Amino acid sequence: MKIGVYAGSFDPITKGHQDIIERALKIVDRLIVVVMNNPKKTYWFDLEERKELIKKVFGENNKIEIEEYAGLLVEFMEKTDANLIIKGVRDMKDFSEEMVYSFANKELSDGKVDTIFIPSSKDYTYVSSTFVKEVAFYNQDLDRYADKRIAEYILDRAKTYR
Numbered sequence: 001m002k003i004g005v006y007a008g009s010f011d012p013i014t015k016g017h018q019d020i021i022e023r024a025l026k027i028v029d030r031l032i033v034v035v036m037n038n039p040k041k042t043y044w045f046d047l048e049e050r051k052e053l054i055k056k057v058f059g060e061n062n063k064i065e066i067e068e069y070a071g072l073l074v075e076f077m078e079k080t081d082a083n084l085i086i087k088g089v090r091d092m093k094d095f096s097e098e099m100v101y102s103f104a105n106k107e108l109s110d111g112k113v114d115t116i117f118i119p120s121s122k123d124y125t126y127v128s129s130t131f132v133k134e135v136a137f138y139n140q141d142l143d144r145y146a147d148k149r150i151a152e153y154i155l156d157r158a159k160t161y162r
Contacts, residue, residue, distance in 0.1 A: 006020065028084065038070070056147075078112075
């Protein structure tokens with residue numbers, strides 16, 4: 001069984017993330033979406049809220065597990081017996097940064113972890129969580145950037161930052 005791990009902060013999950021998850025499900029038997037928590041970052045949504053937003057988008061898909069973790073991704077992978085990291089890349093800058101991490105993860109895992117890069121669909125090359133929050137801050141339509149099942153949550157949260 002191929003177990004993939006797709007990790008990110010997902011603050012909030014975007015249609016770009018959603019696209020990568022859907023495409024990754026064609027490659028792996030099971031996908032663990034790991035909501036990472038970095039104590040150095042400030043989030044619009046707390047950890048539980050971010051996990052809940054992902055659940056709202058993907059419902060009860062039995063191929064997806066939603067977990068949380070704070071620490072090195074390879075440590076999480078060792079605990080779950082997963083050995084395949086899924087990374088979405090939007091541009092050459094993303095690719096360059098993620099290549100470095102892929103080498104480090106391979107080395108830190110003693111060769112047990114590989115990384116698969118999935119290029120962003122052209123419609124989402126500029127979509128990021130930061131971009132979605134910016135659009136929401138100005139109370140604009142999120143239909144092209146975030147799933148309709150969570151758009152209102154994002155717009156409501158943006159009110160607290162205006």
